[in-house]
Amino acid sequence: MRLGVIADTHGRPLPAEVRGIFQGVERILHAGDLGSLAVLDELATIAPVEAVAGNIDPPEVVSRLGRRKVITVAGVRIGLVHGDEGTARTTVERARHSFPPGEVAVIVFGHSHQPRIDWVGDLLLFNPGSATEPRLQPQPSVGILTLGERIGAEIVYLPRRGAA
Numbered sequence: 001m002r003l004g005v006i007a008d009t010h011g012r013p014l015p016a017e018v019r020g021i022f023q024g025v026e027r028i029l030h031a032g033d034l035g036s037l038a039v040l041d042e043l044a045t046i047a048p049v050e051a052v053a054g055n056i057d058p059p060e061v062v063s064r065l066g067r068r069k070v071i072t073v074a075g076v077r078i079g080l081v082h083g084d085e086g087t088a089r090t091t092v093e094r095a096r097h098s099f100p101p102g103e104v105a106v107i108v109f110g111h112s113h114q115p116r117i118d119w120v121g122d123l124l125l126f127n128p129g130s131a132t133e134p135r136l137q138p139q140p141s142v143g144i145l146t147l148g149e150r151i152g153a154e155i156v157y158l159p160r161r162g163a164a
Contacts, residue, residue, distance in 0.1 A: 005143035007110025011035025032082030054082035083109035
């Protein structure tokens with residue numbers, strides 16, 4: 001099973017390439033900083049969407065989505081969080097400490113705009129980067145999470161806006 005993973009869209013239009021990359025996914029996970037609920041409507045035309053709010057999202061988005069959730073897909077428990085809350089020093093550490101040990105097999109997070117795939121034992125920490133605002137990165141990005149006999153994650157880079 002393939003899931004599309006996206007974060008930190010910040011109310012900007014989604015690049016056209018996202019639709020193609022996410023074509024055929026079973027579900028899309030948005031790890032916060034939507035900037036606008038319209039992005040959920042746009043993503044929902046591709047596949048069902050699960051999302052959490054991030055630190056730039058207004059109170060009505062936070063109350064609708066929450067800041068943290070656990071979902072089960074294909075028997076795999078996935079923690080979805082933005083990654084900005086907590087006292088840990090880095091975004092990765094804050095995301096990891098958002099869920100008690102053993103609660104989830106995968107943590108999808110955003111906030112840093114920096115794509116990452118980290119394994120800590122059997123725990124996958126997956127940040128797709130930002131599809132619309134690639135801070136300190138050469139290109140925008142999204143992710144694909146694959147659930148099957150094994151869990152897999154892939155960062156998919158998009159063309160930089162304005163590039164020929």
